[in-house]
Amino acid sequence: MRALNRVIYSLPRAIDADMLREQGLPLIEYLTLMHLSEAADRQLRMSELATICELSLSGMTRVVQRLEAQGFVQRVRCEQDARGWNAVLTDAGFARLEQAWPTNLAATRRHFIDHLAGLDLKQLAAAMQKIAS
Amino acid sequence: MRALNRVIYSLPRAIDADMLREQGLPLIEYLTLMHLSEAADRQLRMSELATICELSLSGMTRVVQRLEAQGFVQRVRCEQDARGWNAVLTDAGFARLEQAWPTNLAATRRHFIDHLAGLDLKQLAAAMQKIAS
DNA sequence: AGTCCTTGCTTGACGAAGCAACTATACGGC
DNA sequence: GCCGTATAGTTGCTTCGTCAAGCAAGGACT
Numbered sequence: 310m311r312a313l314n315r316v317i318y319s320l321p322r323a324i325d326a327d328m329l330r331e332q333g334l335p336l337i338e339y340l341t342l343m344h345l346s347e348a349a350d351r352q353l354r355m356s357e358l359a360t361i362c363e364l365s366l367s368g369m370t371r372v373v374q375r376l377e378a379q380g381f382v383q384r385v386r387c388e389q390d391a392r393g394w395n396a397v398l399t400d401a402g403f404a405r406l407e408q409a410w411p412t413n414l415a416a417t418r419r420h421f422i423d424h425l426a427g428l429d430l431k432q433l434a435a436a437m438q439k440i441a442s
Numbered sequence: 443m444r445a446l447n448r449v450i451y452s453l454p455r456a457i458d459a460d461m462l463r464e465q466g467l468p469l470i471e472y473l474t475l476m477h478l479s480e481a482a483d484r485q486l487r488m489s490e491l492a493t494i495c496e497l498s499l500s501g502m503t504r505v506v507q508r509l510e511a512q513g514f515v516q517r518v519r520c521e522q523d524a525r526g527w528n529a530v531l532t533d534a535g536f537a538r539l540e541q542a543w544p545t546n547l548a549a550t551r552r553h554f555i556d557h558l559a560g561l562d563l564k565q566l567a568a569a570m571q572k573i574a575s
Numbered sequence: 576a577g578t579c580c581t582t583g584c585t586t587g588a589c590g591a592a593g594c595a596a597c598t599a600t601a602c603g604g605c
Numbered sequence: 606g607c608c609g610t611a612t613a614g615t616t617g618c619t620t621c622g623t624c625a626a627g628c629a630a631g632g633a634c635t
Contacts, residue, residue, distance in 0.1 A: 311476065312570040313550065317454050318473060319496040320573075324450065337591090340451060343444065355614060363452040368592050370615055392600045392613045417446065424573045427565045433558075437445040440453075440557045470621090488584060501622045503585055525583045525630045 320420055327416040332409045337362065339413060341372055342381060342406040345398040352397040354387060381405050453553055460549040465542045470495065472546055474505055475514060475539040478531040485530040487520060514538050 381402030514535030520526030
């Protein structure tokens, strides 16, 4: 139980540190790009993005500001609702995601997956799907 | 893989939020008390505490300052090395830990363990030990 | 003892994220 | 069409954690 607590707390920190060191891309920005890349038309409303990233709306505003400044995301007014903004993944953003992807995978393996000897990874994957939803 | 990323990122946030809402005790402070309670004489050097909590030394200084202000730990000079300080868990700190423990357990269950149907929890526990070390 | 380097910890400055207050747009009732 | 309320996002302020610099004590070499 202690060990579980420690792992839960330190795993994202370890992965974030790796991403930052090897790619200069914080985990939260990577995840934001990742979620955008999977969305229809590679775009999402700010509020949807915030929800899916489990971030406050104001936090999301700032992440997108940083990504926009780097040219990875563009903000466009929502057509149906002029209050809303869509964050759109640019080609540069998609390329950045592809570039950073192996690092994320390697970090996740190194800090987590490689230690799961004896566990049924298929079932684990199913459980993750369930938790994430 | 996406799901795993999301879970790794959001699980500690969810548990921290629960701890804060139900106990007013952030996860990092809970973990600090927990680690101290398990140490010999319920005390640890600042640097050991920082390492075990996977926090920077300066971050640990600040956490211990907050815990000290609440009366949950005391700081005493290290006998063998006057540069060092030991953080000592007080009785009040131990009581606080016992009080917060069920909330932590419940949160961990709710957000994680309960979703692991079909997995061998013994092996998972072993894997966690391995990762944590 | 005196000088120099190292180690343990704290402090100052800064970036990141949250909450609450604010602005702008939408929508329902009249 | 006009008013009041609700919703989408941003901004100001505060808090937390990190890095780099600082300080104080240890330890080595002379």
